[in-house]
Amino acid sequence: MATSLPNTWHLRRVADTSARSCLICHKPSSSVLITPNNKDFFYVCPAHLNDRHFCTVIIDEEEEAAKKKAEEMSREIEKVKKEYEEKQQRKKEKEKEKKKKDKAESKGTKDQPENADNKDDERERDDKIDAIKKQSTSANTSTPDDSPRIFALHKNFYQMRIDRMRNLEAAKRNRQRLQDPSFFPSVPSGGI
Structure with missing residues (x-):
């Protein structure tokens, strides 16, 4: 007879090109519920997974x-x-102030410190842009899927899956029986 089918279903996603019709509404779906032992699977819409009458x-x-x-x-x-960034920022600010004081003391002109300030501002802007780029790439890579992954079907849907498995096994046994020549009765050998 059929091996028992556990009422534990893991949610898997397939490519949109591999989408098949949902078991419930027959719309194309790329979400698959599969048993841990890979005996049975079916496609289902993500909206049905939120329905408490379908699964928990x-x-x-x-x-x-x-x-x-x-x-x-x-x-x-x-x-x-x-x-760490705050400490680095404070350290940079102290260095800038120190450089400004040193330049102001060593050079009495106003034009040269302005050029140095412009270069420092450009470096600071470039550093900020790099930091923003790093943050955006790290945010993109670390977006886990927080949806639930393991489900138990409602008793009616679970029974439908068990019945389907039994019917498939019965059909397989019948095909094997029909291919066996000893399954059919033999022609009578007695005379008239």
Whole structure:
């Protein structure tokens, strides 16, 4: 008979070009629910995953704990980065003031310090642009998908999947029986 089908379904995404019709509404969908042992799968719209009459979310405590820990670490890293940037900014400001004083003392003209200030302003602007670019690239790469990944089907839909698996196995057995020549009755051998 059929091996038992667990009521645990993992959400997987496929390419939009591989989208097939949803089990419920028959619209093209790129979301797939699949069993952990890869015995059964079906396409479903993401909107149906939010329907409590279709499926419920199975929350993995270990995964949640790992997410919380990762969030705390990222917050702490951001805090340390900000502190470091502030220290660097203060250090640059002190160096600029020191350079201005040294230049003003060594040179009595006003034109030369203005040129030096313009170069410093350009460097500072370039540094800010580079920092913004780095932040935007790191923000783009670290956008995890926070949607739930493991589901349990409602009992009616789960029973539909079990019935489908049983019907497929029964059809397979029937095909094998029909190919076996001993399945059919033999011609009578007795005379008239």
